[in-house]
Amino acid sequence: MAEEKYNLQPDSFEPLGHDQEQEIESEKIAAPSLTFSQDAWRRLKKNKGAVISLFIILIMVIVSFGSTPFINHSELVKSNPEYANLPAKVPGIDINGLNGKMKVGGEWTDVYKENGIKDSVHFTLGTDYLGHSLAQRIIYGTKISLTVAIVATLFDLLIGVSYGIVSGWKGGRTDNVMQRIIEIISSIPNLIIVVLMLIVFKPGMTSIILALAISEWTTMARMIRAETLSLKTEEYVLAARTLGESTGKIAWKHLVPNVSSIIIIQTMYTIPSAIFFEAFLSFIGIGISAPQTSLGVLLNDGQKNFQFLPYQMWYPAIVLVILMIAFNLLGDGLRDAFDPRTRR
Template identity: 40%
Template sequence: MAEVKEIANIEFLADDFNLADKKQDEDYQEIYVKESSWKQFVTNFSRNKGSVFGLITIILIIFFAIFGPHMNEYGMNQQITGNENMAPRVQGLEQLGIFDGSQTFNTSTGTMTINRYETNPNAADTYYWFGSDVLGRDIFTRVWEGTRISLYIALVAVIVDVFIGMIYGLISGYFGGKVDMIMQRFIEILNGIPSLVIVTLLIVVLEPGILSITIAIALTGWIGMSRVARAQMLKLKEREFVLASRTLGAKPLTIIFKEILPNIFAQLIIMSMFSVPNAIFTESFLAFIGLGVPMPNASLGSLISDSFKSFLNAPYMIIPPVLVLSLTMLSFNLLADGLRDALDPTMKEV
């Protein structure tokens, strides 16, 4: 009783208690609201700023690849005598002292600045946004023409992954046994042949060009996808929903493409997106060493190879194709990373 009286006599002051902060509780607990799958995908994807940047960059690159060659009056192979090796010049920016066509050369007596637009009386109203090459061709037009080839290679890589690698891996993993053993041994033999050797042999049989590169990618570009699809199939084919479909009499192809594929399609699409930069780099490398698209056609690799010869005297020639190639490969990697975070259920923090 004495203790109760002491507690009753305790006097509370105004500053003994503080009101709870609602915002503090929200920081510790995230409230999940029922949303559609599409809205969840957009929300998760938009959280990854790098992926949003990659998607926007890819859209811009596609836009310029389609409309860029038509933004000026120059053709891809149009050579203008007297307009060789002209530095970039852009309307409006030349008034600010940048992109005004001036070039700085290092000589034995010091540095020297030359503006070929001023020394050439026929080039007073001429503008080359990326400059001109050693033959007087517009680099801006040629870069975006070359980008079309890189985007074509990206499309081929995705199609090959989806329609060859995915189907091959799913069938191999589902049937297993001798079928799986024979199909995997075939992949090991095919993967043991370097891609460069395959392309070289194709060029001997066919003419050098985009066709030989497309066939080379179609022959070996799907191997990685097939292994991922096979691994996913081995993980899911003994699950209860698959056993139930098999018990009800579903045929193997029905189980593969209607029961298992929808559950792993997101992961396979992500894998195909990761293979795009590798395919673009392969085409650019082959073009750089002279096994790609023949001249006078342009690809980013061939433009880099030609500009590399004039790198010391005219470094502006190599910068545009290198930047476009790097941004294209980086953007596809960032986009694939965002798709993985948004579509892969193991990455969701629920």
């Protein structure tokens, strides 16, 4: 009976109809094969704030670094008293504050005409007390601030990632000693390190970069160390050790790619912190100083005339705020894209 029950004949099968084939096809679950980076980029594109911030940062980087051939640095140092303290003037726009007019004695006055400036001469964001174009100084100052932040971040990556991997991989007494060193460095305020750097170096980019390089890598090292402690017990790492691969090769092939998301996210937070730190030091007068310029220097110059010429401080402050917000929004977007579990 059992043989007869399962004895299938050719006439037991019937071809599927067209409607049945379509129904089966519609029930199939198909998704494109994506790599980790492609999947992260797909999630990042859904975050409009992060994408807009990315474009803003790219535009600022391109404008600040790409305009170097068009900005004569000697013009930023040379004073032009005849053009001192001119308000913003944009050709074709007749809006008070952007047409060369400024309130003097409660009335809007054409400062360009009062000073006998030619109609062909205009400054998009006005000038400072020495007659320098504020737009050019902001572009050049943004470049200096970004340069300080990027170089300091490279030190953060080089020292922090290497230190964290070694500490987490070695473990035991080595890890214990290395973590105590991090705690000692973290306990020293950045401002004290900058002051110590000023004893050896003159105020400027070098002292700020060295101060950041000495102190800012500790956060990166701790995060990489924690992730390394988790990864070194994974099967693929144990298999690589069993096969006799060297520690350096394991770190480069297995550990670094798996902590790349942490590196990218932390970098996006380190850059704005470095920009703000540089602006703060330059603002209080122990950072970058004249004739060099940066966003902090521009804020320091602008606050001296803020009561009468507020635009000299507003414009660099707006650029600094936009940079800070854009990097932080992009950092949040990258965090959610690389690790969806952190999404609130």
